[in-house]
Amino acid sequence: MIRIVPREEYCIGCRLCEIHCIVQHSKSKNIIKAFKRERRPVKRVEVEEHGHVSFALQCRHCEEAPCITACLSGAMQRDRASGAVVHDPERCVGCWTCILVCPYGAIRRDGEERRVVGKCDLCPDLEVPACVANCPNEALVLVEE
Amino acid sequence: MKSYRYAVIGNSAAAVNACDAIRSLDGEGSLAVFSEERYRCYSRPLISYLVAGEVSAHGMYYRPARYYQNMGIDFHAGVKVTSLDPAGHLLVTREGEKVKWRKLLLATGFRPFIPPIEGLEEVDYLTFVDWDDAKRMLRLTAKPVASLVIGAGLIGMKAAEALHARGSAVTVVEKMERVLPLALDERASAMVSERCRRENIGIITGQSVSRLEPRGGHRGKAVLEDGSEVPFDLLVVAVGVRPRVELAEEAGLECAGGVLVDKHQRTSHEDVFAAGDAVKAMDLVRGEPAVNALWPIAALQGKYAGMNMAGREVPYPGGNSMNAVEFFGLPVLSAGVVNPPDATYEVITRQGDDGDYRKVVLRGDVLVGMLVAGNIERAGILTSLIQERANVRRVKGFLLEEGFGHIHFPRSVREERIIEAVAGLPKPAGEKAGAGKGKARADRGKGRAR
Ligand SMILES: Cc1cc2nc3c(=O)[nH]c(=O)nc-3n(C[C@H](O)[C@H](O)[C@H](O)COP(=O)(O)OP(=O)(O)OC[C@H]3O[C@@H](n4cnc5c(N)ncnc54)[C@H](O)[C@@H]3O)c2cc1C
Ligand code: SF4
Ligand code: SF4
Numbered sequence: 292m293i294r295i296v297p298r299e300e301y302c303i304g305c306r307l308c309e310i311h312c313i314v315q316h317s318k319s320k321n322i323i324k325a326f327k328r329e330r331r332p333v334k335r336v337e338v339e340e341h342g343h344v345s346f347a348l349q350c351r352h353c354e355e356a357p358c359i360t361a362c363l364s365g366a367m368q369r370d371r372a373s374g375a376v377v378h379d380p381e382r383c384v385g386c387w388t389c390i391l392v393c394p395y396g397a398i399r400r401d402g403e404e405r406r407v408v409g410k411c412d413l414c415p416d417l418e419v420p421a422c423v424a425n426c427p428n429e430a431l432v433l434v435e436e
Numbered sequence: 437m438k439s440y441r442y443a444v445i446g447n448s449a450a451a452v453n454a455c456d457a458i459r460s461l462d463g464e465g466s467l468a469v470f471s472e473e474r475y476r477c478y479s480r481p482l483i484s485y486l487v488a489g490e491v492s493a494h495g496m497y498y499r500p501a502r503y504y505q506n507m508g509i510d511f512h513a514g515v516k517v518t519s520l521d522p523a524g525h526l527l528v529t530r531e532g533e534k535v536k537w538r539k540l541l542l543a544t545g546f547r548p549f550i551p552p553i554e555g556l557e558e559v560d561y562l563t564f565v566d567w568d569d570a571k572r573m574l575r576l577t578a579k580p581v582a583s584l585v586i587g588a589g590l591i592g593m594k595a596a597e598a599l600h601a602r603g604s605a606v607t608v609v610e611k612m613e614r615v616l617p618l619a620l621d622e623r624a625s626a627m628v629s630e631r632c633r634r635e636n637i638g639i640i641t642g643q644s645v646s647r648l649e650p651r652g653g654h655r656g657k658a659v660l661e662d663g664s665e666v667p668f669d670l671l672v673v674a675v676g677v678r679p680r681v682e683l684a685e686e687a688g689l690e691c692a693g694g695v696l697v698d699k700h701q702r703t704s705h706e707d708v709f710a711a712g713d714a715v716k717a718m719d720l721v722r723g724e725p726a727v728n729a730l731w732p733i734a735a736l737q738g739k740y741a742g743m744n745m746a747g748r749e750v751p752y753p754g755g756n757s758m759n760a761v762e763f764f765g766l767p768v769l770s771a772g773v774v775n776p777p778d779a780t781y782e783v784i785t786r787q788g789d790d791g792d793y794r795k796v797v798l799r800g801d802v803l804v805g806m807l808v809a810g811n812i813e814r815a816g817i818l819t820s821l822i823q824e825r826a827n828v829r830r831v832k833g834f835l836l837e838e839g840f841g842h843i844h845f846p847r848s849v850r851e852e853r854i855i856e857a858v859a860g861l862p863k864p865a866g867e868k869a870g871a872g873k874g875k876a877r878a879d880r881g882k883g884r885a886r
């Protein structure tokens with residue numbers, strides 16, 4: 292199981308992680324198209340900021356994940372192979388129950404044509420998740436358990 | 437005679453999560469599910485989405501088609517259990533079949549409450565609690581009809597929304613002064629009502645139905661307290677639900693407005709467990725057992741009942757009331773106490789210009805309730821603070837901010853929540869000493885006493 296860990300002393304709040312997250316989850320995976328031409332997907336990482344402190348936070352892939360138990364449709368599931376908490380947008384009905392119970396505020400409303408949520412999927416197609424790979428300060432690190 | 441290590445009565449949120457938990461600890465023990473309904477496990481709350489055309493029949497299922505096979509579950513579909521003998525470790529089905537079990541789970545859920553309204557029995561009314569009800573509603577609204585819904589709780593409002601999506605003219609009558617009176621506060625209720633009225637859904641509050649005049653089949657006329665009349669082609673009764681306790685009661689298990697369980701979801705008989713809407717279990721906010729008829733709570737109780745049935749003694753962490761709704765583009769989330777009963781509670785609200793509304797309810801330094809309408813993102817952080825009974829004195833001024841989050845907690849607390857609590861991870865290299873587990877725990881005591 293891999294997890295992404297924030298290091299607040301290195302985070303400068305530039306929000307590049309958010310931008311690259313959006314690009315990675317866009318249709319074209321092209322920064323200009325993602326922001327200017329296509330439907331912009333919701334960010335799956337969020338920089339929390341207060342005073343001089345900031346850090347980026349995304350789904351913790353909780354061991355006792357409240358979102359899985361609470362999900363009304365069965366769309367939120369544990370991936371047996373990777374241990375990650377995965378969300379199936381096809382089965383999601385956008386009831387927002389997972390948003391109501393996620394202790395990290397890591398789930399957001401997504402989609403325009405239909406109600407659905409989005410959250411960190413650890414970028415299954417990439418060697419290193421986009422937010423980690425694109426942080427200029429190594430304020431996000433990958434930890435392998 | 438058939439004999440199982442585990443027998444489960446019911447086939448919904450509580451039952452299926454119990455089966456999952458049992459199988460995660462015991463891959464071998466024989467396991468049977470008895471379900472009065474014929475369907476494979478489906479998500480009950482999705483019936484309104486089905487009627488509205490937002491999910492397909494296929495999308496209703498909570499687990500894949502091969503679930504029972506893959507999990508090694510003997511699925512008795514359409515089999516009602518009519519009596520129980522805990523001492524003899526026996527159950528009897530409607531067909532008269534006797535089945536032996538070692539551990540039993542009662543996950544019998546709820547049934548709709550039917551109020552004694554004059555004339556009701558002569559009308560072919562609908563309830564709105566299961567897939568068959570949804571099918572009936574779909575059939576009866578093939579052509580748009582004028583429909584009346586009695587009750588503006590969650591189920592009544594969901595029924596109204598579904599009927600509206602079918603092109604029906606809808607009126608909702610509610611005895612209390614406002615819609616969703618339990619889940620929402622006054623202002624949020626008004627916001628929802630306004631959206632409904634804009635969509636031409638008639639909302640009549642503070643009035644009950646005195647009598648019904650049948651006009652054959654599904655048709656009739658409701659006469660309200662003030663004498664006004666509402667004719668309808670279709671009537672939906674949704675005034676509340678009651679725990680289904682009759683099996684448990686007849687078997688001599690302790691019940692009091694719900695099956696009573698200990699912290700391991702065990703009933704008054706040591707081999708019989710119970711979970712879900714039929715059960716009164718610990719409510720974290722009220723500090724006493726309560727029925728919280730909610731999918732996430734039923735699922736969580738089922739999970740803990742299952743673990744305990746399979747021999748791993750783990751206490752149910754407790755639940756609390758909570759609601760996630762969206763009506764006509766307005767999402768509202770709430771948890772815990774949203775309508776404080778007296779002045780010992782502190783209420784802080786904030787109304788944004790974009791229609792965004794937030795509210796927190798505190799008792800002393802403890803967050804006991806929240807409601808967020810409009811911009812609902814990250815409200816789960818508040819829910820988790822309510823569930824942890826956390827002391828929020830230091831972050832009180834930030835609770836209603838949209839950007840409220842872990843950044844506002846003392847560093848040691850957020851490090852524990854973000855890095856350690858989740859996984860017990862080793863610290864990433866380069867982390868300063870002193871933020872280790874022991875220290876974080878000690879600081880937590882100061883920052884957010886439990
Ligand atoms: C329209 C609607 C919308 C809802 N929306 C929400 C929502 O948005 N969020 C939310 O949290 N909750 C919602 N709920 C509530 C939610 O559906 C319930 O909390 C949940 O289904 C409870 O699960 P359960 O496992 O306790 O039992 P149930 O779902 O009630 O299932 C019990 C099952 O046991 C079977 N059974 C009972 N007795 C016997 C017997 N003697 N023999 C065999 N089988 C038996 C019943 O047939 C039934 O299939 C909604 C409910 C409805 C009706
Ligand atoms: S979405 Fe939230 S609750 Fe679910 S696993 Fe991620 S952090 Fe945990
Ligand atoms: S919004 Fe989607 S993923 Fe979240 S609880 Fe509802 S159905 Fe499940």
